[in-house]
Amino acid sequence: MEEPSSQNPNYLLPPPPPQDFPPPSPPPTFPYFKRPTLRVTSEFDSDSLVFFHKISCKLFDNLAKFKLSFQNNNKREISQPQLSFTSKHLSVHYDLEEQNALVKGxxxxxxxxxxxxxxxxxxxxxxxxxxxxxxxxxxxxxxxxxxxxxxxxxxxxxxxIGEVSLEEKEDEEEKKLLSVNGIVKGQVLNGLCTAQYDDEELRLRYAYKDEALSFIPSISLPSNTLSFAFKRRFSPTDKLSYWYNFDSNYWSAVYKRTYGKDFKFKAGYDSEVGLGWASLWVGDESGKAKTAPMKMKVQFMLQVPQDDIKSAALMFRVKKRWDI
Known part of the structure; x- marks a missing residue:
């Protein structure tokens, strides 16, 4: 066996390092064909014993929205199924029972x-x-x-500060007349004054509001129907609202107290129907179920009629959302 020669230039060099190959590139992705996220919302009202369901998803990178909604009762009977497709310039609402479509563009x-x-x-x-x-x-x-x-x-x-509209209408004698409707808003004496004219009736409303007090009188002409609303905020969490109609002597009052962002207690009385009530909201009352804890909103309401206290009823409403 021949010994290696010292004059060989490759004799003293180290072996070449192993060659690093780049990792394989991932397969191309197509965002428009990615499965959209489904949003399922279910709501139950104990007063009507009806479930309301809504299934929606956004398509084409949020360029359009598809929604399916329907109701079902305690017998699992489905009613009022509706389909809708909504985009920036086109929307289609289809009623499966009526077999009718409303198209907007x-x-x-x-x-x-x-x-x-x-x-x-x-x-x-x-x-x-x-x-x-x-x-x-x-x-x-x-x-x-x-x-x-x-x-x-x-x-x-x-x-x-408002809007004015001109429209042709027919009176009782089928004569065509030009009708003028409009609304104007403006700041007057540290408050907002609103004048609305509609069907020959003028409604004037003034709203004064500061950090602790709101006073809202309103009058309708020519019927001279006068009413006012009064709201008093005792603290950032306590508020009392009162409404009185001078024409009918009906009045109503509502007390509201909030506990953080997700709890609200309300109690009130309405003299027109002779009904007292109290409700508790778990989750933001005016917000969406998405922002509520566990994406669920719950309302409990107790109604007590003035004439028959024994017929008091406890009702509740639940709204839950799932993102799939």
Whole structure:
């Protein structure tokens, strides 16, 4: 066996290190074909003994939303099934029992023009509206007409402090008249004053509110119906509301106390129906089930009629959401 020669240049060199191969690249992902997250919401009302279910999901990277809703009673009978598909410019609501679809669509036809349309497939009726954003910010002009058309289009002008609309209507003698409706809001004496004119009735409302007190008188003309609401906040967690109608002498009062963000106790009385009640909310009353603890909201309510205390009823409502 021949000995290695010292004159060989590769004799004193170390062996080459093992070659590192890059890891295999992951397979390409397609976000539009990824399974969307399903949101299942179930609600039960003990007063009607009806379950309400809603299944929804967002499609195409949140560009559209699909929803299925239905009700069922204690006999497991399904009623009012409805399907809906909603996107930015198109939405379709389909009623399975009525076999009817309500289609809504909108599109931009110019820098400041937008076309909107609504169509009821079964009734073969709809509405078309053209919305124009004027040069001044906060000003919008809308022209809308029923399809098939039955008269002049309705014109609505919206501005920063309110809106005014002109519409053609028929009176009892089937004479066509031009009706004017509108609402105007503005700051007056550290409060918000609202004037609303609708069907020849003018409603004036003034709302004063500070950190501890709210006072809201209102009057309707020409009926001269006068009422006022009074709200007093004793602390950040305690609040009392009182409403009185001078025309009918009916009144109602509600006391509310909150315990943190997820607990609320309310008690009140309504003289018009002679009913006293108290309720407890677990979870934000006005919020969504998603923000509630365990994504569940619960309400317990006790109703006590004034004339028959023995017929008092305890009711509850539960709303639960699952993300699958």
């Amino acid at each position: 909108s599109c931009d036809v110019g820098p400041r023009l937008q076309l909107k349309a609504v169509h009821d497939v079964k009734e073969k009726q709809g509405e078309v509206a053209l919305v124009a954003n004027l040069a001044e910010p906060g000003y919008t002009l809308e022209l809308s007409s029923l399809v098939p058309s039955v008269g002049l289009p309705k014109a609505t002008l919206k501005f920063p």
